[in-house]
Amino acid sequence: MLDRLTSTAEARRDSALAVVIILFAALLYWEAFKLPPPFFDPLGSAAVPKFVACVLVVLALMLIGQQLLKKSTASGTPEEDAVRPMPLVAVGSVLAVVGYALLLQYDLLSFRTASIVFVFVLGSILARFSWRVMRWILPIAVLLGFAFNFIFTQVFYIDLPQDSLLQNWLWDEPSPAEGAENAG
Amino acid sequence: MLADLGGAFAYLAQPWPFFYVLLGTSLGIFVGAIPGLTGGMLIALVMPLTFYMDSTHALVMMVAMYVGSVSGGLISATLLRMPGTPSSIMTTFDGHPMAARGEPERALALGIGASLVGGLIAGFFLVVLSPPLSRWAMTFSPWEYFTMVLMAIVLIASISQGSMIKGLLAGFLGMVFAMPGLNESDGQLRLTMGVHHLDGGFNLLPVLLGIFVMSQIIKDAYEIGKAPAQLKLGGAKILLKLGEWKKHGINIFRSAIIGTWIGILPGVGASISAMVAYVTAKNLSKTPEKFGTGHEEGIIASEAANNANVGGALIPLITMGIPGSPIDAILLSALILHNIQPGPLLFLTNGEFVWALIAAYLVANILMFMIMTVSVKWISKVIIFNKAYLLPVIFVCCVVGAYALSNRMYDVWVLITFGVIGFFLDRCKVPLGPFVIGFVLAPIFEAELRSSLQLSDNGFLGILDRPIASTFLAISIAMLFWPFVQMWRTSKRSTSESG
Numbered sequence: 001m002l003d004r005l006t007s008t009a010e011a012r013r014d015s016a017l018a019v020v021i022i023l024f025a026a027l028l029y030w031e032a033f034k035l036p037p038p039f040f041d042p043l044g045s046a047a048v049p050k051f052v053a054c055v056l057v058v059l060a061l062m063l064i065g066q067q068l069l070k071k072s073t074a075s076g077t078p079e080e081d082a083v084r085p086m087p088l089v090a091v092g093s094v095l096a097v098v099g100y101a102l103l104l105q106y107d108l109l110s111f112r113t114a115s116i117v118f119v120f121v122l123g124s125i126l127a128r129f130s131w132r133v134m135r136w137i138l139p140i141a142v143l144l145g146f147a148f149n150f151i152f153t154q155v156f157y158i159d160l161p162q163d164s165l166l167q168n169w170l171w172d173e174p175s176p177a178e179g180a181e182n183a184g
Numbered sequence: 185m186l187a188d189l190g191g192a193f194a195y196l197a198q199p200w201p202f203f204y205v206l207l208g209t210s211l212g213i214f215v216g217a218i219p220g221l222t223g224g225m226l227i228a229l230v231m232p233l234t235f236y237m238d239s240t241h242a243l244v245m246m247v248a249m250y251v252g253s254v255s256g257g258l259i260s261a262t263l264l265r266m267p268g269t270p271s272s273i274m275t276t277f278d279g280h281p282m283a284a285r286g287e288p289e290r291a292l293a294l295g296i297g298a299s300l301v302g303g304l305i306a307g308f309f310l311v312v313l314s315p316p317l318s319r320w321a322m323t324f325s326p327w328e329y330f331t332m333v334l335m336a337i338v339l340i341a342s343i344s345q346g347s348m349i350k351g352l353l354a355g356f357l358g359m360v361f362a363m364p365g366l367n368e369s370d371g372q373l374r375l376t377m378g379v380h381h382l383d384g385g386f387n388l389l390p391v392l393l394g395i396f397v398m399s400q401i402i403k404d405a406y407e408i409g410k411a412p413a414q415l416k417l418g419g420a421k422i423l424l425k426l427g428e429w430k431k432h433g434i435n436i437f438r439s440a441i442i443g444t445w446i447g448i449l450p451g452v453g454a455s456i457s458a459m460v461a462y463v464t465a466k467n468l469s470k471t472p473e474k475f476g477t478g479h480e481e482g483i484i485a486s487e488a489a490n491n492a493n494v495g496g497a498l499i500p501l502i503t504m505g506i507p508g509s510p511i512d513a514i515l516l517s518a519l520i521l522h523n524i525q526p527g528p529l530l531f532l533t534n535g536e537f538v539w540a541l542i543a544a545y546l547v548a549n550i551l552m553f554m555i556m557t558v559s560v561k562w563i564s565k566v567i568i569f570n571k572a573y574l575l576p577v578i579f580v581c582c583v584v585g586a587y588a589l590s591n592r593m594y595d596v597w598v599l600i601t602f603g604v605i606g607f608f609l610d611r612c613k614v615p616l617g618p619f620v621i622g623f624v625l626a627p628i629f630e631a632e633l634r635s636s637l638q639l640s641d642n643g644f645l646g647i648l649d650r651p652i653a654s655t656f657l658a659i660s661i662a663m664l665f666w667p668f669v670q671m672w673r674t675s676k677r678s679t680s681e682s683g
Binding site for chain 1: 235236370405573575588638
């Protein structure tokens, strides 16, 4: 039985998905179980989450059942992607976005500077560090950083992080907030 | 009706509204033509930028983007054999072979013309059916809404590409993520696991951006590979004589009807209507063996249906507040963000706004035809962007879009999380359309069920007192079990044949 569930890439993915869904549904049901019963409400806040959790478990089991009932291919040929996959590029992209978000979250760099760094780093990762592409990414990143900052703050009036602890430390300048305080 | 529509056209003839329709159509065509980018992504990205715009301007622009993006997918489907949008998958079967044998201009001309006619036929139904459907929907009780939402989730799961089980999984997973936060009925916080940020639940926009945009970008990064080979356009005109369309009249009309009516079905998108229209055209054709080799009928069926689907899908959105496709789910969230309450009362409370949307749809189809006929040669030269330049720009727009909602980095983290979740679901071949539909419809599902039970003396048996609700429920059950019945009949037939 275990062979059927792990014989092909699709079977392994579906089996893993089913296991994750069952665990997730169990967590969902447990959280819903802790909710108090309804008072004047015929449904309550727990009924629909519990129902959906049960449906998810049933569907996950059906997914496993589907794999078990599938006739196995003679050679168990692994799937071939039409394009050669680049998992490291994908992981690098996600890490770059997380890094960008952290820079903005902790005010390490202003939006403009963080965007320049991010566009350059991510562009380089996507170009797989090809110098032919990277030499254009830096000027594009600088241009986009300034352009985005202007467009989003001055045209669309979005209040983006402008403060930068790192820049202030590097150039020993007061932050805009401190500057306003000193001027006041 | 005609007076209202005339008033809407007069409104769109003003400089700013017309500009936004033109801008939306142009951007939609351009983005739809680029493989890996879709109309849904464009609309989701643009949505936070429209916060300070006039609501009508914002929504007409988004409807125009919707029309443009579905049509734009034709360009890359024909020249690159890569559908610019999922709705153009069927166009690759005949568009690219025709282009490869030296007739790319003819392939594009057929597709553009079919898109226009298909879109206008759906526009006719949009104008004629919307007011009476809206009045009919006003007679619905909570039971009708509950069963209609259930039907939408089951429909999109059963018709979505790939396994129906995975479609249902996606729909119900989407519902799960709509539940955390304050439950309106009793004021209880639920499913927050002690995380205070979750007290307000997951905001719709970061979830949409994550599922639709960021997951696609991660996928593009994963499959970054080489750029596809592109066929070049020659000097021939992208316009056919009127006489050349005569032989295709029935195919266009039939495909447009299929696209419109599949669009009306809640939750089902343009890719399904294109597929059904293509298969129908092939089955009814005198030369079915030519399909897949660059046959004109194949291009026309696919393009007429996918554009007609846009108009058809607007009907349930405008009349009942139920999205007719995953992209309509994004439009629904745009309505809510602009403080416009969707539902059957939309015609009563915002009649001018609704007619402006309908007129924008019609005008966008005409503009699409003009823009694509004139500029497709230029667009075809620029649609192959090196993704190293393009994807970081889109990432920044996603982050800003999520942040702009409430000026909180929490929404950015939600965006990133759902981007990763969407990528893994896609890798497991779980369709993302049902996920978004489930997320959007879950609050309606629970609220209508609660109202129904409160009004009913017999609990769930109250459904049986409502014929329309019972019909919707019967359709849902039938759609749920039909694939299993088909499987059983197929296995019985193969057993008896081998026996």
